[in-house]
Amino acid sequence: MPAIDAEWPSGDFLEPAVVTRGLTKRFGERVAVNDVHLEVPAGSAFGFLGPNGAGKTTMIRMLLGLTSISSGSASLLGQPIPRARAKALSRVGAIVEEPSFRKHLSGRENLEIVAAVRGPEAYPRIAPALERVGLAERADDRVSRYSLGMRQRLGVARCLLADPKLLILDEPTNGLDPHGIQEFRTMVRALVQDEGRTVFLSSHLLDEVERVCDHVAIVDHGRVIVQGSIEELTGRAGQQVIVGVDAPDLAIMTLEELPAVREVLPVDGVLKVRLDGRPDAVSELAAALVYAGVAVSRLEPTRHSLEERFLEITSLQQEVAA
Amino acid sequence: MSLTIARRMVGAEFLKLRKSRSTVIWSLLLAVGSVVIFFVWRQLSRHGGQPTGGTDGFWHGLELIGIFIAPLAAVLIGAEAGAGDTGSGVFRDLVVTGRSRVALFAARIPGALMLVCIVVSLSYGAMLAATFAFAGSLPNPSASDVLAGWGWALLVDGAVCVVAVGLASLTQSRPATITVLVGFELVASPLLLQTSSLGHARDALLDASVLRLSPVDLHGAPVVGETAVLAVIVMLAWMVVAAAAGAWRTHRADA
Numbered sequence: 364m365p366a367i368d369a370e371w372p373s374g375d376f377l378e379p380a381v382v383t384r385g386l387t388k389r390f391g392e393r394v395a396v397n398d399v400h401l402e403v404p405a406g407s408a409f410g411f412l413g414p415n416g417a418g419k420t421t422m423i424r425m426l427l428g429l430t431s432i433s434s435g436s437a438s439l440l441g442q443p444i445p446r447a448r449a450k451a452l453s454r455v456g457a458i459v460e461e462p463s464f465r466k467h468l469s470g471r472e473n474l475e476i477v478a479a480v481r482g483p484e485a486y487p488r489i490a491p492a493l494e495r496v497g498l499a500e501r502a503d504d505r506v507s508r509y510s511l512g513m514r515q516r517l518g519v520a521r522c523l524l525a526d527p528k529l530l531i532l533d534e535p536t537n538g539l540d541p542h543g544i545q546e547f548r549t550m551v552r553a554l555v556q557d558e559g560r561t562v563f564l565s566s567h568l569l570d571e572v573e574r575v576c577d578h579v580a581i582v583d584h585g586r587v588i589v590q591g592s593i594e595e596l597t598g599r600a601g602q603q604v605i606v607g608v609d610a611p612d613l614a615i616m617t618l619e620e621l622p623a624v625r626e627v628l629p630v631d632g633v634l635k636v637r638l639d640g641r642p643d644a645v646s647e648l649a650a651a652l653v654y655a656g657v658a659v660s661r662l663e664p665t666r667h668s669l670e671e672r673f674l675e676i677t678s679l680q681q682e683v684a685a
Numbered sequence: 686m687s688l689t690i691a692r693r694m695v696g697a698e699f700l701k702l703r704k705s706r707s708t709v710i711w712s713l714l715l716a717v718g719s720v721v722i723f724f725v726w727r728q729l730s731r732h733g734g735q736p737t738g739g740t741d742g743f744w745h746g747l748e749l750i751g752i753f754i755a756p757l758a759a760v761l762i763g764a765e766a767g768a769g770d771t772g773s774g775v776f777r778d779l780v781v782t783g784r785s786r787v788a789l790f791a792a793r794i795p796g797a798l799m800l801v802c803i804v805v806s807l808s809y810g811a812m813l814a815a816t817f818a819f820a821g822s823l824p825n826p827s828a829s830d831v832l833a834g835w836g837w838a839l840l841v842d843g844a845v846c847v848v849a850v851g852l853a854s855l856t857q858s859r860p861a862t863i864t865v866l867v868g869f870e871l872v873a874s875p876l877l878l879q880t881s882s883l884g885h886a887r888d889a890l891l892d893a894s895v896l897r898l899s900p901v902d903l904h905g906a907p908v909v910g911e912t913a914v915l916a917v918i919v920m921l922a923w924m925v926v927a928a929a930a931g932a933w934r935t936h937r938a939d940a
Contacts (some may be wrong), residue, residue, distance in 0.1 A: 427781045429940040452783030459781065463774025468704055476775075477695035480784045482690055521778065 378441045380405045380529045380561040381426065388421050388585075395421040397585040398435070403563055403578070403617035405528075410572030410593075412673070413582035419565040420460060422582075427457055440528055453481075456522025457531040461538070462514055466507040470498055470517050473506060477521050485524040494652050496550070505595040512543035519550065530554065531563045536571060548575050553679040571620045573669040581673060586678055596672050604645055606634040607661030608652065617655040623647055633661065686787055694788070696795025703771060708765045712758035712800070716808035718745060718755040724815035737866025738816045743830070744901055746812035750838045751895060755808050756870055759801050763849025764862040766797035767931060771857045777940040790935040793850050794928065801846045805838050810844070828912040833900035841895045844920050845870070848891070851927025855934045894920040 377486060379568040381403035388396040396418045403409040413419050424430045426437055428448045437444045442451035464473045471489065478485035494497045495518040506514065515535060522530050532551070536544045552575060554560045565571050572579055580590035589596065611629055618627045618636060623644035626637040638644040645664055652659050723746070727737035735738075736742075749755065753858060768777035779789055817825055826834070845866075853862040874892045876881060887893050888911040897916035911919070 424939075428783075429777060429780060449783040449785070452781060455781070455783075457778075457781045459777055463778060465701055465704075465773055465775055467706065468701070472700060472704070476697040476701065477778065477782060478780050479690070479693035480782045480789070483693070525782070534794075 364394075378405060379403055380407075381409075381437070381439055382562060383422075383426075383435065383437045386425060386432065387435050388418075388425055388430070389433045394551060395500045395585050396425065399582075399585075401580055401585050401587060401590065403561065406555065406559055407578045408551060408562045408564060408576040408676055410576035410579040411563060411582060412569065412572045412579055412669075413567060415567050417567075417582045418585035419567075419582060420533055421566060421585075423457070423459055423531055425564075427452065427455070427459065427531065429459065452525075454528045455531065455667065456525045456527035456529075458515075458518040458532075458535060459531075459533045462518025462521070464506040464514065464517065467505060469503045469505055470509065470520075471502040471511075473517065474521060474524060478524055480524070481524055484526075488524050488526060492523040495523060496520045511538045512540065512546075515539060515543070515547065525649050527560060529561045529563065531565075533565045534567070535564065536566070536568070544571075548566055551575050569670045569673055580671070581676060593669060597669055602638045602644060602664045604636045604638060604648065605661065605663040605665060606648070606652070606659065607632075609658040609660070613655060614652055614657045617651055617657065618648065621648060621651055632634075686785070691788075691792070694705055694792035694797045695799070698766060698792050699799045700802045701794060702762060705769070706885055708761055709800075709877075712761050713807070715761070715797045716750070716755040716758040716804045717811050720749060720808050720811045720815065723749055724819065725811075728819060736819055736821025736823045738819030740826050741823060742819060743812070743816045743826040743834070743873065746793075746816060747834050747838065747899070747901060750805065750808050750812060751841045751899065752892070753871075755805055755838065755842050756845040757867055758804050758808075758851065759846040760771035760801050760849045760863055760866045760870070761805070762797050763846040764853040764859045764866070766793040766846075767850040767853025768857055768859040768862060769854075772859060780940040784799075786936045786940075787932050790854055790932045793854070794847055797846050797850050798843050801842055802839055805842045806835070809835050809838055837898060837900050840898065840920075844891065844924055848926040848927040851924075853927070854931030855927075857934070857938065888915060888937075889919060891920065891923045894923075 371491060372407075379402040383399050383401040386396060386399040386401070387394065398602070399422060411419055411422070421430070425432050426439060426444060430446045432445070439451040440454055442448075445449060449487070464470075468476070471493065474489045474492065475486075478489055490499070491504045496519050498513060498516055498520060501509070501513065506517065509517065519530075519532075535551075536547050539547060548571070551562050551564065555562055564572070564576060576593060578590070578592050579596060581588045581596075606614065606618075611634060614634060615627050615629065618624045618634070623638050623641055624636060625639060628635045637650070638649065649659065649662055724737060724742065726744075727742070731737050763918065770779060772857055776789070780786060813831065827919055849862060849866055853859060856862055856865075870892075877890055878892055878896075880887070893911060894916035897911055897913060898920070
């Protein structure tokens with residue numbers, strides 16, 4: 364499977380792959396997606412993270428023109444949706460919910476059906492796509508004999524028929540075993556890093572998004588609460604350092620006097636120190652301990668996991684709501 | 686959309702249908718099996734050594750193919766073509782290619798008609814073989830009768846298939862489509878045709894057009910007074926209305 368070519372203007376790469384402005388979907392009185400402003404950087408793995416029922420699939424369905432937009436606007440690869448939907452989707456591959464196939468047909472025949480709809484240029488991509496997802500040897504078996512993991516991979520192969528600049532994957536690891544999940548993550552990273560494609564990955568699994576994605580939007584109750592790079596989000600709450608010392612009481616007294624230190628907690632024989640965001644805070648801390656005569660055996664900066672950040676944000680939301 | 690893409694989309698529809706074992710087996714059982722059973726039964730139960738083939742057998746066989754059983758095969762094929770993608774969940778994956786939904790719908794009709802043509806032709810071939818094999822002392826149908834009968838069978842079963850594709854795309858349900866159309870073909874339509882108090886309103890029935898356009902006088906068929914032109918218009922109207930309804934639903938429905 365070749366990396367994406369330069370058929371589209373090179374300037375496209377500078378534009379976000381997905382942009383939404385005030386995107387809203389109502390089902391009668393119920394608002395499933397509420398005023399969503401989103402920017403997915405091109406060439407990134409973007410996690411669309413939220414609990415089940417948060418509106419992730421509805422958002423994807425609007426982006427793909429599977430359901431109408433109540434208000435707001437959206438564009439894929441710089442093309443407005445739904446006005447230029449056909450052009451945009453010609454370079455988009457998508458798996459919405461679980462991938463569906465004609466089970467009485469083989470994997471190859473299922474791809475031939477989609478290739479027929481996509482156009483003549485999709486036919487030569489069938490064999491490389493099957494090879495790419497590791498299904499070349501089982502391509503002529505009926506899909507009814509495929510495991511769920513194989514069907515997921517066949518779904519990705521179907522996406523690759525478009526030679527996509529953007530892949531939209533909705534909960535792609537649902538039902539996969541740990542080995543399948545690992546394979547899938549590796550494949551997604553390769554699609555982004557080696558082939559320069561953009562992957563928009565919807566998931567309710569924090570760990571999955573943190574491992575695979577480099578940008579994330581956290582969504583809840585139809586609203587995007589926060590978005591940015593994983594680094595930004597996990598670093599935004601301040602820095603944490605684990606400190607091992609020979610005199611914990613003296614170290615605590617010393618550290619509590621430092622302006623950069625927010626909190627010091629003795630935990631399991633070490634000190635967990637929360638610092639403010641200033642860049643020289645760690646070196647300031649080390650210098651203060653040495654100056655006070657405390658022997659430092661361990662000094663390990665840690666960062667917040669996305670899970671901690673997610674819980675922090677959602678608990679803040681609940682407080683605001685209360 | 687280019688002709689190449691259209692041709693390949695129709696080929697893909699045909700692939701889906703011809704690989705659907707249940708649809709193909711049931712269609713062949715109905716269309717070909719019924720002809721075989723019919724002639725075997727006539728041969729076994731004939732009275733006074735009367736031959737079962739010839740023109741008499743040809744007329745009866747034509748009724749079977751054009752009016753009674755083969756249209757049911759056309760309904761099965763049309764229903765699978767119209768609702769198969771939605772039922773299997775594949776329709777959504779075809780929509781996300783960006784291809785127009787109307788184009789996706791439109792490809793179903795020729796794809797289904799290709800299979801109907803094959804099934805009906807096989808059925809017709811079996812009927813002709815029996816007609817000539819069991820003709821005995823009876824005259825055989827002429828070449829023009831054979832050709833006209835074949836054309837008529839393809840026309841009427843094709844029309845039923847198009848109606849089935851449209852209705853299945855509208856209801857997005859294969860069972861509902863089969864139930865409604867089989868009930869209509871086997872029960873409602875014959876009853877309405879026999880209800881003389883309906884007068885010319887009966888001309889609007891698809892079966893009235895089918896009978897009117899028949900190349901031979903079919904046994905036991907009610908007298909239909911409409912002109913051939915009106916019969917063609919009525920048949921076209923059934924197909925156009927059903928196809929338009931199916932296209933509208935395919936275009937509008939959430940995928």
